[in-house]
Amino acid sequence: MSRVTVRFEPYEIEMQVEPGTFLLDAALEAGVHINASCGGKGVCGKCRVIVESGAVEGGLSEKISEEDAAKGIRQACTSKVTEDIVVRIPTESALDKAALKALATGSSQQAQAIGSKELKAEGRFDPALTKLAVSAEPPTLDDARNDVARLLASLKKAGERHFVFDFEAIRDLPEAWRQGNWNLTTTIMRPVDTKTSRNHVIRVEPGDTTARNLAVAIDLGTTTVWAEMIDLTTGQVLGSEGNFNAQISYGEDVISRIVYAGKPGGLKRLQETATGSINDVLKALASKTKVDLSEVNLATLAGNTTMTQLFLGVEPKYIRLDPYVPAAAYYPPVRASRFGLALPDHASLLVFPSVASYVGGDVISGVMGVGMHKDPRLSLFIDLGTNGEVVVGNQDWMVCAAASAGPAFEGGGIKFGMRASKGAVENVMINPATGEPALVTVGKALPKGICGSGLIALVASLLLTGIIDERGRYDLDHVSDRVRVGEDGPEYVLAWSKDNQLDRDITLTEMDIDNLMRAKGAMYSAYMTLLEGVGLSIGDLDRVILAGGFGQSINIERAILIGLLPELPVDRFTFVGNGSMLGARLVALSNPLRAEVGDIVDKMTNFELSVAPSYMDNYTGSLFFPHTEAKRLFPETLERMRKVKEAVSQTS
């Protein structure tokens, strides 16, 4: 569907949105502030706007009288944009208006990554696992060939050759042939390299079951686990589910996990814990997509090197010890059930390869997902996560590095942090004059916490509105009563207890801000060091690819504000959402892409930041909003902050 235009008055801001977008989301995206404290649930009734031309869907409630409705007044949070419209935001004063106008950007962004549609278009929709229905004449005394020979003949007739049978397939074959009255369906695992490997018949079923061929793609993150149910027949993603990685209770980052793995029984426990978390997600996914896990024929898994080795039960300690050596780049296809996954015995697990101890399958899969390894443009790939990874390069060369950002981006180590599930504040905008926030939560529920993207938007807004300074310290003289000193020191009240799901106020402390500062600092210094290492600078970048579970919902302009992302034109940024998830999905969907993984691994050179002298300097410089060298690196950001301050100073 083509996008529609929303014009926000009195700010003269226009932006393009997908039809069906909620007006409040569109406004926050555009940097247009509308008071809204209930997260978009439609109960606070503060987000009143006037639709001056065109019409929206919904937006009415008992909070809006008939005559108001007749005047075009609607609630922004429950109004869906379906056509070109002009809306007016009521403002208390002209000065307030000036301040708010200074905030507005009108920037809009959209995600893009290869999907099954593109693969089909390119003729590369060729799943590792295919189903083939065949039939045969029943045996006679003159033709008493064994059941396998009969099947091979039928496959040959279908133009299929070079097979190896998994034992289970042979075991099930006699009954499959006869129950299906000499019609059966073979599930075939295609090798990546057809020259040195053969097709594997991993399963036989009576009759024709080709309509149903399912795979699960798993992203095993340090903090969260995600999984998608994929229909390999259509290439369609039937649904996805996620949850925390229960290993968190044994340490928040990979280092502490590796340390724990060194304790007696530690590795085994971490292995079982990872399996348990994945199984919980798979079960939730199965019920959500109405699938029985016994129907799943294939699983793909991508994670960072440590997560991969912990899941497979491979001793991880040498990842942590100089010179940081992982066990392997590639793992053979393994039987999913052998690692305790709640999948049938015949289901294979394809594990994504790693490049280095701190550059794992998550990065490679992300790089593959955006085709960075085949693109002439110079790209910076950033995987935001507890373990941040960055890649710089193009079709000819790639260098990568890793930085431990800590769990802040995924809500970890933040007082009211949570992952991006229902009720998590994912976008925020603060009125610089009043300090009142506009909130949007995941699922438009009453707020119950803050997820990564919400955290970034919040800190950016606090910075832009001068509620915090460049060091992340609160201005306790601020007019808003939301700025106060709580039990953990200075804090900002994002949602009063009455406006949220908890029995207390949801706040952001300076400690939370420090955590985010360190996280963004680690990321920024990582790619700065990497760029310097190859003699390049931010300006040379043709595009920046943003991956990471929460990347999708980040507002780039706000991420630049805090110095997490480099100051570049917004249109140079691309989102790929969860890189691991993307890669795991694509590997299930496309054997050609699976083959390319090898090229990527071979092409990529790892850069050990811990031995790069400039890293610590870059890091120190980054422990500031947006950066100690903002004049050089964030000139426009500084200018925006100045403008807003100026406008606010006039209002007060």
Place this chain on the structure above:
Amino acid sequence: MSRVTVRFEPYEIEMQVEPGTFLLDAALEAGVHINASCGGKGVCGKCRVIVESGAVEGGLSEKISEEDAAKGIRQACTSKVTEDIVVRIPTESALDKAALKALATGSSQQAQAIGSKELKAEGRFDPALTKLAVSAEPPTLDDARNDVARLLASLKKAGERHFVFDFEAIRDLPEAWRQGNWNLTTTIMRPVDTKTSRNHVIRVEPGDTTARNLAVAIDLGTTTVWAEMIDLTTGQVLGSEGNFNAQISYGEDVISRIVYAGKPGGLKRLQETATGSINDVLKALASKTKVDLSEVNLATLAGNTTMTQLFLGVEPKYIRLDPYVPAAAYYPPVRASRFGLALPDHASLLVFPSVASYVGGDVISGVMGVGMHKDPRLSLFIDLGTNGEVVVGNQDWMVCAAASAGPAFEGGGIKFGMRASKGAVENVMINPATGEPALVTVGKALPKGICGSGLIALVASLLLTGIIDERGRYDLDHVSDRVRVGEDGPEYVLAWSKDNQLDRDITLTEMDIDNLMRAKGAMYSAYMTLLEGVGLSIGDLDRVILAGGFGQSINIERAILIGLLPELPVDRFTFVGNGSMLGARLVALSNPLRAEVGDIVDKMTNFELSVAPSYMDNYTGSLFFPHTEAKRLFPETLERMRKVKEAVSQTS
């Protein structure tokens, strides 16, 4: 060592024997009768002989006075032949002498089958599993390649390429490298087809363990299970062990096993029972050869089609139902531990392929073992066992067929039957004048039962001496008190209670004889029918290859007497002992031979006896000693029987 000559007087019989052969064994082999009732233990003192020239080793006891000893008198059962000798057998009378002379044949035979020596000579000693010790430089920050990459580089330096790593090998690699201080040993599984398959690294161990590379070869028979411990480094067989297949309690032949497998939980129980029997044998084998089973890297298994499917838990019922279709000819290498074998996880199990429902791995392995598929001579291959199998052919073609002989050959269904273990009577000769037997037991112990070869020798002797007639009925008027009517009807006392390990007499009943009659009849009619089917006859055969667990110890001349083997010159017979065992062993020792298995399977055509009209006629004709058409098929045998009868008639 070159053989030595033994001349038996007064019969003017000479024969060649291996140095170290016991004189009693040599005599019985030559058909020379010497009284001996204790099975060769040396306690009955009856087997006195006079060494007239040359000397023997041992043969003295308190039963032989000094002056007797001085005269050269020795006990045959404890005398070892070490040089050319002339011995005189004391005889009661000249007539007795005539009768005994009529018995004597002087025939001798020797086994021959490919062993590691021949393989080495042919340059085909190339085990499926090899060990390779490699070393590497420790990693540094400049060379932080992963552990697998480092190993691949070392292997490449050693001239090795194209590897796939089993997951376990990767899992164990980090510790193996470091515990071995960057020296380790890889256990490599070679593919049969190096074009379409790669080498598998199935195990890594710290340091250099190449000196020890063990495999077990398993023969899973319907009645008995045998296993050998093989040193793949030297090709030496360290030892072998055997026992009954505990599945016997669920049916003596394959048909009744298949029927049992059809009952609820039946297949599972049979699978577990087979595994249990194999494990018992493996454990006995391990302690016998002082090996820890965890050191075993490879297992090979050969059995008939039904045994194979039962062991693997593959539904066997279609083997039994017209048109008798097995599940598969080939099985992929499987993980031995998956089927409950007491072997380490990394150990692969190579399962021998089958040709048809009743022509399985046991036959193919035997055929391969004697190289019948590469020999221009027309050969008849006979695998004697509960399920007898026969193959006729040469390098250009092969036809095979199966016949259910029942367990008689392995001591099953015989009142005092037992397998060829210590105390089993394995050879017998009866004095036609007195009816007194000369016994040799396995391990020269007091008798405790009769094994297959002993049974054949006994019945042959009873026939030759006229104690039973051509229908297998006892001559109750015989002078010997050993012929009597027992609780099960007429019987012959082979060993009195006082001369055996039991608390009662060891006898052979007419029922026992009938069982043997049916068994030999099934075999004879099988190969007769097969030969007729391809327009050939016994006379066309260049050689007869005899396989089967007990084949080794069969006396050919006596087997011909009862009509189990065709009447041909003794020198046309070749023994290969246990065919399955041989094949299982060779597959472990030689990948080239493993590759040939496919050729054999493809070359062999199965002949369904159940639909061959002439089979029943042949069978009926065979239910007679030696055969109803003895004049045509066993002329010389008839002549011998006549001669002995005549001699005996003169004595009485």
